[in-house]
Amino acid sequence: MSVVGARPNFMKIAPFIQAIDRHNGAGGEQIDHVLVHTGQHYDDRMSASFFESLGIPAPDVNLEIGSGSHGVQLGQTMMAFEPVVVEHDPDWIVVVGDVNATLSCSVIAKRLKKKVAHIEAGLRSGDIGMPEEINRLVTDRLSDLLLTPDRISGENLAREGVPEERIRFVGNIMIDTLEKSREGAASGIVSEIIRANVIGGQPKKEISLADNTYGLMTMHRPSNVDHRPILTALMRFLMDEATQRLPLVWALHPRTRKQLQAFGLWDEVLSHPRLLLLEPIGYHAMLRLNMGAKIMLTDSGGLQEECCVLGTPCLTLRFNTERPITLREHGGASVLVGNDVEHIRRELDATLNLPNRPVSPEYWDGKTADRIVAAIMATTRQVVAA
Numbered sequence: 100m101s102v103v104g105a106r107p108n109f110m111k112i113a114p115f116i117q118a119i120d121r122h123n124g125a126g127g128e129q130i131d132h133v134l135v136h137t138g139q140h141y142d143d144r145m146s147a148s149f150f151e152s153l154g155i156p157a158p159d160v161n162l163e164i165g166s167g168s169h170g171v172q173l174g175q176t177m178m179a180f181e182p183v184v185v186e187h188d189p190d191w192i193v194v195v196g197d198v199n200a201t202l203s204c205s206v207i208a209k210r211l212k213k214k215v216a217h218i219e220a221g222l223r224s225g226d227i228g229m230p231e232e233i234n235r236l237v238t239d240r241l242s243d244l245l246l247t248p249d250r251i252s253g254e255n256l257a258r259e260g261v262p263e264e265r266i267r268f269v270g271n272i273m274i275d276t277l278e279k280s281r282e283g284a285a286s287g288i289v290s291e292i293i294r295a296n297v298i299g300g301q302p303k304k305e306i307s308l309a310d311n312t313y314g315l316m317t318m319h320r321p322s323n324v325d326h327r328p329i330l331t332a333l334m335r336f337l338m339d340e341a342t343q344r345l346p347l348v349w350a351l352h353p354r355t356r357k358q359l360q361a362f363g364l365w366d367e368v369l370s371h372p373r374l375l376l377l378e379p380i381g382y383h384a385m386l387r388l389n390m391g392a393k394i395m396l397t398d399s400g401g402l403q404e405e406c407c408v409l410g411t412p413c414l415t416l417r418f419n420t421e422r423p424i425t426l427r428e429h430g431g432a433s434v435l436v437g438n439d440v441e442h443i444r445r446e447l448d449a450t451l452n453l454p455n456r457p458v459s460p461e462y463w464d465g466k467t468a469d470r471i472v473a474a475i476m477a478t479t480r481q482v483v484a485a
């Protein structure tokens with residue numbers, strides 16, 4: 100049984116399911132698979148469109164949890180997930196990433212004495228103030244098989260005392276999706292993507308943007324968007340200064356849209372001539388816009404990784420990262436700038452002079468999902484033999 104809940108899970112589960120199909124197609128021991136969607140993300144643009152475009156089968160079970168406070172989301176997911184596990188009685192429960200679904204379902208899985216495999220184990224920001232860091236710590240502590248995306252993650256787990264035999268370095272599963280989608284996405288046309296996704300109510304803005312002439316932006320972390328003074332200062336810098344350097348294309352997360360409205364910033368943002376607001380966009384659209392971007396500004400972990408492989412110079416709007424391998428000091432494309440305007444200004448100017456320089460870290464090769472299925476099957480055989 101595998102579990103997804105929120106947008107960044109979908110590009111991680113798609114290759115896993117395809118690898119199960121390949122495994123079953125090769126004959127031998129067959130894997131029965133049940134896909135559970137907790138329903139944390141439920142909008143078409145945040146969820147259903149990814150199932151369609153990434154070829155993920157419809158979930159066998161949808162818990163339809165929706166939005167709510169941390170307690171409501173975590174608690175309701177646990178309550179709804181428990182009978183599903185009892186009914187299907189899987190040998191393994193596979194959780195991905197660091198969203199609320201990952202935490203809730205791994206806790207219930209262990210309570211019901213199921214084996215848990217965690218895809219994307221061992222990432223650590225060291226910032227316990229982030230909900231995702233708590234989700235990572237709890238999930239990894241409970242998991243029987245910790246599937247790591249890079250060597251640094253394995254070192255983190257070893258330092259925390261995780262027995263070596265539980266850790267498998269398999270690579271970054273999201274890059275499986277990127278490699279599979281790269282060619283198709285490259286044929287997309289930037290102005291058409293913008294036209295199809297532009298948020299209504301904006302005055303006429305320039306949408307025929309050539310490659311290498313625009314910046315691409317996403318921002319949704321509570322630390323950036325939930326506090327009025329922080330979001331206001333960021334928006335002032337972006338509207339008054341950053342857009343003087345180049346136009347910014349911004350795929351807006353629902354949380355951020357709500358906060359801009361709540362803080363009275365919405366009208367100005369919407370009417371700014373060089374800030375082009377898009378609805379949440381699909382996977383291939385984002386990949387294409389990233390390929391053509393001169394620079395990325397983001398607080399998303401997944402986009403930091405995609406920028407690393409595509410080579411897009413990236414300003415990471417965070418003070419820390421659980422993905423240090425994406426940083427320039429480790430050979431990647433990104434630099435941490437937090438939400439401190441002085442720092443962002445300095446790095447923006449320096450970064451605009453950098454060339455596009457793609458780097459694929461070890462095992463970010465498009466074959467991670469096959470390694471994961473092999474690791475789960477090998478562990479199952481060991482347990483049976485014991």
Ligand code: UD1
Pocket residue numbers: 105106107139140141142143145146166167197198199200230231319352353354357
């Ligand atoms: C969640 C994940 C985060 C991930 C992000 C990607 C956790 C703790 N956080 O954060 O790690 O990077 O997803 O998107 O799991 N909303 C909609 N439509 C939707 C989904 C959400 O309008 O389909 C609104 C909700 O009403 C809510 C807000 O967006 O107010 C935030 O949603 P939530 O799922 O709580 O967290 P995210 O910020 O999306």
